[in-house]
Amino acid sequence: MSQLTWQKSSFSTHQDTECVEVATGLDGTVHLRESDRPTDVLTMTPTRLRVLLECVKADGLD
Template sequence: MTTPRNWQKSSFSGEGDGNDCLELASTPTTLHLRESDAPATVITTAPTPLAHLLDAVRRGTL
């Protein structure tokens, strides 16, 4: 797997270059998530399963 280069910091992470933020990178069919303080650990998923997970978290059914 090739790790993407264009990581974007979450808008919920605040300002500055702190090491406590979620970063996201994407390709046309894949999403990559990592924590800035552990950049070697990357979670890779597709948009639909991630959307289902986030929906379950929002509804409190997880």
């Protein structure tokens, strides 16, 4: 995973230390992490990411 190019959320400022970062693997997988915990990475397919985002938007997480 060290070869991934991470991008910070556009809602983060340059000084933010707690922001979501995303990277795409060569195999098409999507990787998410919190910038203050860079070794904890969620890896999923684009389809699973879409389902996760839909659930978050619908306030479906406890």
